Amino acid sequence: MNDRPIKLPPTPPDMLLPTELHLLPLTDRPFFPPQTLPVLMNEEHWRETIENIGETEHRLAGLLLADSDHPDEVNTENFYRIGTVVRIHHPVISGGKVQFIAEGLQRFRVADFKKTDAGFFADVEYPVEPQYRNPDQLKAYALAIVNTIKEIAPLNPMYGDELKFFLSRFTPNEPSALTDFAATLTTAKKEDLQEILATVHLRDRMHKVLDLLRKELEVSRIQSKIQEDVEKKLNEHQRRFFLREQLKAIQKELGIAKDDRTADLDRFRGRLEPLTIPDAAKTRIDEEMEKLAVLEPGSPEYAVTRNWLDAVSSVPWGQLSKDNLDLTIAREVLEKDHAGLNDVKDRVVEFLAVGALKGQIAGSIVLLIGPPGVGKTSIGKSIADALERKFFRFSVGGVRDEAEIKGHRRTYIGALPGKLVQALRETGTMNPVIMLDEIDKMGQSFQGDPASALLEVLDPEQNHSFLDHYLDLRVDLSRVLFVCTANQLDTIPRPLLDRMEIIRLSGYITEEKVAIAKQYLWPRLLNRTGLKSSDIQLKPKALKRVIEEYAREAGVRNLEKQLGRLARKVVVKKVSGHDQKVIIDEEDVSSYLGQSVYAKEKPSSGVGIVTGLAWTALGGSTLDIETALIHTQHRGLKLTGTLGDVMKESAEIAFSYLSAHYRRYQLPTEFFEKGFIHLHVPEGATPKDGPSAGITIATALLSLALNKPVPRRLAMTGELTLTGHVLAVGGIREKVVAARRSDIKEVLMPVPCQGEYEELPEHIRRGLKVHFVSDFSEVAKITFNI
Secondary structure, three states: OOOOOOOOOOOOHHHHOOOEEEEEEEOOOOOOOOOEEEEEEEHHHHHHHHHHHHHOOOOEEEEEEEOOOOHHHOOOOOEOOEEEEEEEEEEEEEOOEEEEEEEEEEEEEEEEEEEEOOEEEEEEEOOOOOOOOOHHHHHHHHHHHHHHHHHHHHHOOOHHHHHHHHHHHOOOOOHHHHHHHHHHOOOOOHHHHHHHHHOOOHHHHHHHHHHHHHHHHHHHHHHHHHHHHHHHHHHHHHHHHHHHHHHHHHHHHHOOOOOHHHHHHHHHHHHHOOOOOOHHHHHHHHHHHHHHHHOOOOOHHHHHHHHHHHHHHHOOOOOOOOOOOOHHHHHHHHHHHOOOOHHHHHHHHHHHHHHHHHOOOOOOEEEEEOOOOOOHHHHHHHHHHHHOOOEEEEEOOOOOOOHHHHOOOOOOOOOOOOHHHHHHHHHOOOOOEEEEEOHHHOOOEOOEOHHHHHHHHHOOOOHHHEEEOOOOEEEOOOOOEEEEEEOOOOOOOHHHHOOOEEEEOOOOOHHHHHHHHHHHHHHHHHHHHOOOOOOEEEOHHHHHHHHHHHOOOOOOHHHHHHHHHHHHHHHHHHHOOOOOOEEEOHHHHHHHHOOOOOOOOOOOOOEOEEEEEEEEOOEEEEEEEEEEEEEOOOOEEEEEOOEOHHHHHHHHHHHHHHHHOOOOOOOOHHHHHHOEEEEEOOOOOOOEOOOOOHHHHHHHHHHHHHOOEOOOOOEEOOEEOOOOEEEOOOOHHHHHHHHHHOOOOEEEEEHHHHHHHHOOOHHHHOOOEEEEEOEHHHHHHHHHOO
16 A cells, blocks of 8 residues: 555446445444545454455455444444445554555445355445536535634644545545545544434535534544643643642752751751750660761651651750749739639648748649549649649540550651650640549550559659650659549549548539639620620529529539520520510529429438438439338338349348347337338439448438427438448538538448548538438437437
8 A cells, every 4th residue: 555545536336346345344433435544354254254355356355334342243234335445455464463554436326235254244325426516615614624623723733634634635526425434533422423424415425424523523622621721730740740849959959958858857856955965865866867977768667767756856855944932922813713612612722832842843643533524624624724834634534545644656657656745745845734534434444544543643653754656755744733633532543542642522503603603604695695794683592593593503504505505595585576674583594494403402301211311423412211111010121212232231230230120229029020111212224332321311210209200300421330320421512512502410320431521611511510420329319309
């Protein structure tokens, strides 16, 4: 085949073109008469057909488009009816394929298919284009086609060679060939191209091709715009990259810039220079710096070493903030941030006074324990403010992985130092106040025991050389003031508890809650909701009702929620157009907050009913003990009310004590010999346990045996032994506060608790009559005068 295609002169079909043709399938695009292109077929299926074509005198075949994706699987039903007659040149077999040059000659239409063993064979006829009366119209179409292709050429570089070939071979004076070849230049679907091949009418064909070219022009314009945008961004990015690299090279040549590794090393040295680093740590850091200097920046070890140096150089080695040990200022800070809790404030001031005398506060671990909402976390923040130290809070509630405390080994992916080292890095000093919140709620898992990991942290004899797993260096935590918080002591491991100084926050009585609400909660809520004092007024009696009937808990968190509900309802009124000042009186509270959560308690009275005092993790509470004689058929004691083992034992001890000493208290013999007694503690769904209800249960049984109620309302607490001795119990402050909250004026408690009671603030003890007893006979004398 020559480089330039040979243009054959037109020949009448009936002279040269046969009426029977071998057919070869095409599946991608139809073949147009002006084309001369190589065609590739599968040797296995089409070699015999091509050999048969070569043996014919004319060496002509029909290329026909098939509606199939695989040319080797077509049948007569897949073929379109119009194709192109081609002359086959230079067939070559190579690599399982047959390749030949196909020279397009003329359209043909299949009249009838003839299937043979050597492939497809058909009777064909050749459609003749009609003569047109208006050649100028065809020439106009031809010029439009040429001009459209010229518009496409600059937009799509792929059209460059095709356009040169097109313009060198075809002219507007040959509209049919020009139209067919123009169709081959498009990227239209094969169905659209086949429709053009099947259109014999030239004007219609030219119109369809022009439509395809205009679509191609639009696509080329869009493609060109996208390419321009991409090239613009890419060129801008490349320009910046080259400029940046040139700038680096210039700066490096002038000695005013460094590579990344040198910059990292200089930054770390700059951080470490002002620090006072222990010798052991300094030696280790120098070794790692030397290692970083020889490592390749792209190696994994480089990233590990760099991250380690970044962490260790961020630790404020030897940097201490100066403590403010002025006790007057400390007292002012505590008074400013908290109302009430005078005993707690005194303990904090005493703690700070010891530090002032020594000149520093070191090796101290404070545990603030109390029910939720009493201000444990804010007390810790106030301690930091009073000392003018940095403050870091870390909640250990739910922590089950000791790596949270001691860090991960630095070889692990995503390894980090422990929270304590992070606290030092964040605060920038070696003596911050670190709060370990909810220390009673730590968990254990297969990943370790964080409570045991804290032993090294909170032990003053060990924390001067605390070892973090990530740094693998000894860090001095002895200057840190640790403040821990908890709701109860039972779940704190004993070895951990022994290292702490316990300060109890027992909760607030009504008067303290009123003061807290007026000074702190209510102004804060007004500011938070956007209200002004001129918009709302909460009367003192209304505030007291909210406290007593809706927020009787030991803390003030629920009180703040209820006051927030009041404020929000007033905001709704104001936004809805209510311009007058809203005054909330005692009678209005229920209309805002609904039915009371805590009904006013009626004094517990009656035969066999006595009020006890109990301690819970949420504060103190009153506990009624009820007894009843069921029958006198046989002796027995039935206990209900979800009682724990210790409380059941207390009930059995009280019953046994009175059974053994019934003559001493002049009790009827039949009561203990034949009486079946039922003892119940109300709120049966609430678990109850502990020994402090011993004398309360015994007094209830004594009242039942005497058939006399306790003559006045009083409450009591104390453990009873089998010999009648009354032993000490804990939680005295919480129990006294609970008695005051329930408007109880008289209390019985063990003699050993007298010192703890006298340490309570005066405003809690005021108006309360307390009897200290050491034996149950004293309890019987006070209650029934026997």
